[in-house]
Amino acid sequence: MAKSAGIVLIGNEILSGKIHDANAAYLCRELRALGVEVRKMSVIPDELEAIRQEVAQFAAAYDYVFTSGGVGPTHDDVTIVGVSRAMGVAVVREPHLVRLLEGFYPSNLNAARLKMAEVPEGAELLAGDSLTFPVIVIRNVYVLPGVPEIFRQKFEAIRERFREQPFHLRSVFVRIGEGTLADFLNDLLTAYPRLLVGSYPEFRHPDYKVKVTLECKDPEYVDQALTALLRRLPKDAVVRIE
Amino acid sequence: MAKSAGIVLIGNEILSGKIHDANAAYLCRELRALGVEVRKMSVIPDELEAIRQEVAQFAAAYDYVFTSGGVGPTHDDVTIVGVSRAMGVAVVREPHLVRLLEGFYPSNLNAARLKMAEVPEGAELLAGDSLTFPVIVIRNVYVLPGVPEIFRQKFEAIRERFREQPFHLRSVFVRIGEGTLADFLNDLLTAYPRLLVGSYPEFRHPDYKVKVTLECKDPEYVDQALTALLRRLPKDAVVRIE
Numbered sequence: 001m002a003k004s005a006g007i008v009l010i011g012n013e014i015l016s017g018k019i020h021d022a023n024a025a026y027l028c029r030e031l032r033a034l035g036v037e038v039r040k041m042s043v044i045p046d047e048l049e050a051i052r053q054e055v056a057q058f059a060a061a062y063d064y065v066f067t068s069g070g071v072g073p074t075h076d077d078v079t080i081v082g083v084s085r086a087m088g089v090a091v092v093r094e095p096h097l098v099r100l101l102e103g104f105y106p107s108n109l110n111a112a113r114l115k116m117a118e119v120p121e122g123a124e125l126l127a128g129d130s131l132t133f134p135v136i137v138i139r140n141v142y143v144l145p146g147v148p149e150i151f152r153q154k155f156e157a158i159r160e161r162f163r164e165q166p167f168h169l170r171s172v173f174v175r176i177g178e179g180t181l182a183d184f185l186n187d188l189l190t191a192y193p194r195l196l197v198g199s200y201p202e203f204r205h206p207d208y209k210v211k212v213t214l215e216c217k218d219p220e221y222v223d224q225a226l227t228a229l230l231r232r233l234p235k236d237a238v239v240r241i242e
Numbered sequence: 243m244a245k246s247a248g249i250v251l252i253g254n255e256i257l258s259g260k261i262h263d264a265n266a267a268y269l270c271r272e273l274r275a276l277g278v279e280v281r282k283m284s285v286i287p288d289e290l291e292a293i294r295q296e297v298a299q300f301a302a303a304y305d306y307v308f309t310s311g312g313v314g315p316t317h318d319d320v321t322i323v324g325v326s327r328a329m330g331v332a333v334v335r336e337p338h339l340v341r342l343l344e345g346f347y348p349s350n351l352n353a354a355r356l357k358m359a360e361v362p363e364g365a366e367l368l369a370g371d372s373l374t375f376p377v378i379v380i381r382n383v384y385v386l387p388g389v390p391e392i393f394r395q396k397f398e399a400i401r402e403r404f405r406e407q408p409f410h411l412r413s414v415f416v417r418i419g420e421g422t423l424a425d426f427l428n429d430l431l432t433a434y435p436r437l438l439v440g441s442y443p444e445f446r447h448p449d450y451k452v453k454v455t456l457e458c459k460d461p462e463y464v465d466q467a468l469t470a471l472l473r474r475l476p477k478d479a480v481v482r483i484e
Contacts, residue, residue: 015280017271029259038257042284074424074441112424182316182354198255199316
């Protein structure tokens with residue numbers, strides 16, 4: 001079984017259509033490439049109770065949880081408190097982070113900025129030697145910032161800890177529509193129940209109508225299924241295989 | 243109170259990073275412009291139980307629910323069954339949709355294609371005169387397809403039914419950072435509790451450091467709050483107002 005992950009984006013700005021999130025799509029791609037299966041993603045407002053509830057559910061349901069957003073110094077940054085409540089721990093000021101902030105703001109470390117030294121009690125700090133500011137993790141919940149550049153920097157600094165057996169993917173581009181294809185795919189899934197099959201219609205592509213994806217962590221299983229599918233499909237249906 | 247909405251995207255292809263969803267961002271923007279507040283968005287796999295659970299929760303929590311994806315003819319298209327279970331109704335074949343499909347596929351309306359005539363029992367069909375295929379709605383749940391072009395066509399055909407009093411938005415671009423800004427915004431929220439305040443740091447813009455947004459359905463309230471904020475901020479802090 002692949003390890004599972006859930007992603008919680010915390011951001012009124014996404015829900016109100018002001019900002020188009022880029023972090024979730026990036027993280028879905030990265031985790032997939034690492035062999036991790038993202039099972040759910042959600043976007044919730046910057047509200048304590050919403051964060052508490054969502055993070056608690058995700059932390060119980062998935063191997064890894066990633067949050068994005070709500071970790072700055074302003075009034076609407078309540079992720080640390082929300083995550084702490086979700087995990088049933090207090091919010092504490094972390095001495096190492098205080099020292100870091102004292103270095104960044106030697107003359108103007110006010111209360112708002114000091115908020116960024118707060119962590120859920122029992123949290124670990126990761127990748128402190130390669131990052132300006134470490135990643136905060138409490139049990140299986142990784143707290144990441146919303147700003148895309150920093151989100152990526154932080155994930156890249158910790159990504160190797162998530163690597164496992166990769167998924168193997170083959171794509172078959174066909175010039176028959178989904179309505180005709182459906183029976184072939186159902187038969188294929190009956191014969192290869194462990195296969196993950198996707199079918200993606202493309203209405204404006206001149207060459208093909210549907211991209212079919214076959215996936216599994218076992219490369220031989222994917223290859224056998226691919227051979228079986230190609231044997232079943234009408235001869236002129238296949239445009240190309242990737 | 244603004245009407246609330248929730249968006250459920252059904253799609254393994256988004257979770258596995260194969261496709262970058264465009265429907266949710268589009269819908270968040272459109273609904274906001276119509277005066278509707280999107281309270282939550284989630285992406286779940288093409289799985290019956292996941293769909294049932296999520297749609298049931300959303301339908302109980304929000305005025306409007308929009309689903310995207312999982313409505314085609316293939317094995318993984320289980321949204322109609324999932325939504326039906328969420329609403330506690332049977333799946334039925336809708337005679338009007340059968341006639342439409344007979345028109346589209348006069349000689350090859352197979353079982354897979356006929357699946358697209360299935361709806362939750364009690365569903366209404368909307369915008370049938372302007373669309374090739376109508377929008378399916380069951381109580382407060384609008385079932386939309388995942389293909390972005392068709393998703394938009396369908397939403398545009400029904401959008402006016404969601405229109406209400408708009409949000410009024412003013413944006414203030416400042417050259418002070420969030421750490422300095424935080425106290426001003428906290429004071430502002432104490433004086434104007436009905437205000438929705440956003441603060442969006444921009445690390446690479448040459449002109450400003452943070453974009454502050456003030457929002458409310460009452461335009462006078464926003465203007466009063468804007469005046470109050472400008473009075474409080476240091477004189478050279480403001481770059482521009484939009």
